[in-house]
């Protein structure tokens with residue numbers, strides 16, 4: 115019995131023990147599960163409140179807030195005289211939301227009368243609860259839109275749309291550029307100055323219910339749109355139109371691959387006109403054919419580079435004069451070619467120009483003379499000047515996609531390369547860069563950053579930014595600049611008389627360059643014909659032109675025949691438009707226009723001065739005139755004294 119009892123007692127005590135431990139474990143499990151659930155909740159809470167808070171907050175606000183975008187007005191673009199080149203206008207589209215309309219027949223009657231629409235049609239739209247929004251009429255004017263807004267019928271909505279209009283259509287198309295369908299500038303000024311023109315959109319927030327219906331007396335939040343600024347360009351649209359009309363004629367006469375013309379103000383490098391053919395209508399941008407659109411919208415005056423040919427001789431000459439390596443009366447002999455590094459390089463006149471002075475060599479555009487000048491300069495000095503002229507680097511103009519051009523690596527330039535660079539071969543430039551370098555040659559030696567933009571201003575005409583022209587560096591002295599102008603004026607007139615446009619001082623130089631294929635070899639029959647020139651106004655170069663004709667296909671390709679005559683027409687029309695007086699009109703019996711004495715020998719200068727019967731003083735003991743005062747071209751009284759300095 116005792117044994118049995120003991121045994122039972124042992125079993126009971128173990129069970130008790132077992133039962134005790136079992137409930138303890140269960141409790142522990144429950145606590146662990148609760149803790150785990152609590153931990154998960156905490157993690158979720160942190161995730162919602164911290165990690166994902168912003169996203170969720172936006173989602174929540176979106177659910178109870180309705181946002182009406184308020185579009186900023188895009189700034190206008192005007193030319194230098196305030197003519198509007200691009201303008202935005204707003205029109206309004208009218209919609210209804212049937213779910214929100216309380217009295218469809220009243221709404222339909224109101225809208226059909228106001229918008230001149232059929233009552234039944236508007237009524238059907240006003241009860242169409244299957245669609246969230248139905249269009250009633252597109253492009254209504256502001257007065258009608260305002261009436262509808264003021265009427266404040268529930269369920270009628272007015273959507274604002276902004277359109278861009280270019281009053282001159284095709285004119286200036288590559289400079290202006292165009293917008294994407296979302297009204298963002300895609301090319302040209304519209305793209306370059308997008309951040310100025312676009313402004314900042316605003317918004318109008320109202321609280322709405324689940325169906326999107328605005329809650330009456332709810333809190334509204336209004337962020338006013340900031341309109342874009344207006345942009346004024348240096349372009350004179352009247353000169354632009356003159357240029358484009360002349361290009362049209364050139365295209366008819368010579369059917370080239372493309373033509374481009376830039377008119378730049380030499381003193382400031384401001385772009386007064388920039389025209390490229392072929393062109394397109396800014397109001398009907400041909401968006402369907404992307405490849406041809408890209409081709410037509412490209413501003414090839416900066417994006418393409420070309421071998422300039424003879425116009426480049428201007429830079430070689432300016433460098434050689436600056437280094438004192440030649441003078442006006444030096445003689446050059448051209449047998450039709452030069453042998454450099456054992457290679458025969460031809461003058462364009464293969465029978466030779468014979469004996470000629472520097473003035474004649476420039477008039478003849480003799481390659482041999484310019485090979486000699488480049489070889490005298492040597493690579494180091496020629497490259498020093500090319501760098502000063504900005505050749506081989508972008509000009510910094512406010513047009514996207516500018517190419518720097520190609521200048522052989524200085525260390526690899528052989529004599530034969532140097533000779534070729536001297537007359538504009540073995541070098542590639544963009545047109546803006548080249549014209550800008552020429553402007554420094556004729557403006558007294560200042561290289562500027564060329565610019566399309568003049569300023570930008572707000573709607574009250576307050577100027578926010580004035581784009582003052584930026585001088586980069588000095589290229590040549592004002593004395594050398596004067597000699598260059600004399601040579602360029604002589605080059606154009608040949609006989610020394612002002613025959614280019616009768617009575618006007620115009621300087622210039624033609625160029626004809628062969629084109630190279632992708633294999634680097636010359637392509638037979640393909641040329642770029644060009645002309646650089648400038649027109650003086652009141653004794654100062656005022657309008658510089660670079661006209662390039664790419665691949666004329668009329669059988670004529672010389673710059674003197676394909677480019678120069680059209681530049682002449684452009685100058686004649688600018689003279690008329692700007693009412694520029696003839697060079698000799700300001701010279702009366704009592705006044706004279708100071709001739710150029712720089713570069714002449716003292717005896718030549720004295721002969722000239724005696725002929726003019728004017729007082730003069732000579733400073734120095736040398737034989738050659740190195741400076742003069744006043745500068746050539748200035749109109750002075752006959753009783754004044756001219757000072758000439760010798761070396």
Ligand SMILES: [Zn+2]
Nearest residue numbers: 448461467480
């Ligand atoms: Zn020659």
